[in-house]
Amino acid sequence: MDTNGKIENGIISVEKDNKIVFTLDLSGRFLFYDNGDATYRRSLDNKFLRLKHTESGRSVELVDKEAGNKIADEAYNFLGSIAEDLPQELSIYARRFSSLNHEFLEEDAKKLHGIYGMSVPIVPPDQYFPVYIQAEKGCSWNRCTFCKLYRDRDYMVRLPDEFKEHVRQVKDYFGEGLSARKTVFLGDANAVNLEQKTLLSYLDLIKEEFGLPVYAFVDAISTQKRKSEMHFREMKDHGLKRVYLGLESGDPGVLRLLNKMMNLSEAINLVNQIKDAGLNIGIILMAGAGGRKFYENHVKNTASVISQMDLGRGDIIYISPIYEFDDADYYNISKGLGSLDDNEKEKQIGDLKTSIYETYQDMNGKKLEAPIVKYDLKEAIY
Structure with a gap:
């Protein structure tokens, strides 16, 4: 041997x-x-x-x-x-x-749970091995019918002294293992929505303690009402590199089923502001959302919405099959929609990918340079 x-x-x-x-x-x-x-x-x-x-x-x-x-x-x-x-x-x-x-x-896992008070809910597909820093707990919206990640926790923001202690505990927990971590993920669901002065001070502390680029989720329900391009420029200057938006679909009917109460025009504008600020973005879509009933609209309208976003190199589009968990509200909703089986979801991933590339080319007269990648939510564990 x-x-x-x-x-x-x-x-x-x-x-x-x-x-x-x-x-x-x-x-x-x-x-x-x-x-x-x-x-x-x-x-x-x-x-x-x-x-x-x-x-x-x-x-x-x-x-x-x-x-x-x-x-x-x-x-x-x-x-x-x-x-x-x-x-x-x-x-x-x-x-x-x-x-x-x-x-x-x-x-070791018990120590981790002691730091976060719970399991870490989710990280994006390219952030499986970050240092997870929890600036906020839970999700301020927490009403999406398909999501159960934050159901067991009340939303709260860590106060400055608590945040400093949290960072110290995380650093001590990793010990020598910290050298294997190349990024920081700032959680939970939408940490960039924190009051700006507080957020920038938290980013500065992360830079001081870890010296690593920072990634975070963003939502299109409330963020566009609180943050401007200038705010995102400040975040970039203080160490933020990429944000991830769970768009799920570009079809209003599908979004209503998911209780994803975003205005798609505002979502497009938010993404373009983020891009103009110099940040990269990851867009997350769901194959199977809306079932057979909304299949064509989901594909067509999602491609149209994506094609109005100024995406390019450094950005990425993820497509994950939706899971109809029997303890989430979407489970009962999906029964009347004709849920797609695994093979049909796989086909829709291909249809979305093809439609997005073709529609982007038609609408913009150039090729979409952001890759479109399949991923599985089952793998989004920390």
């Missing part, structure tokens, strides 16, 4: 027979493990995703606690079995972490 590995960008990668098998941060936290059958990713709150490529495509599955514990122990046992065969620097870390197991990860 040929074993090797490397330490790069704060991540330990251990290889067997020229294939990366196990990756950890410098505090010993499990990141990825490949046992030959599937790849397993662990979130900081100790959820394990099984990622596997099959004949029908890529599958993503959240495994149960017992299975996750088994995978964790298997990964650390593997690390111990090859520790002596690794190069010296790697061997030191491998020996140090080889005694860890699922109990260590469970305790």
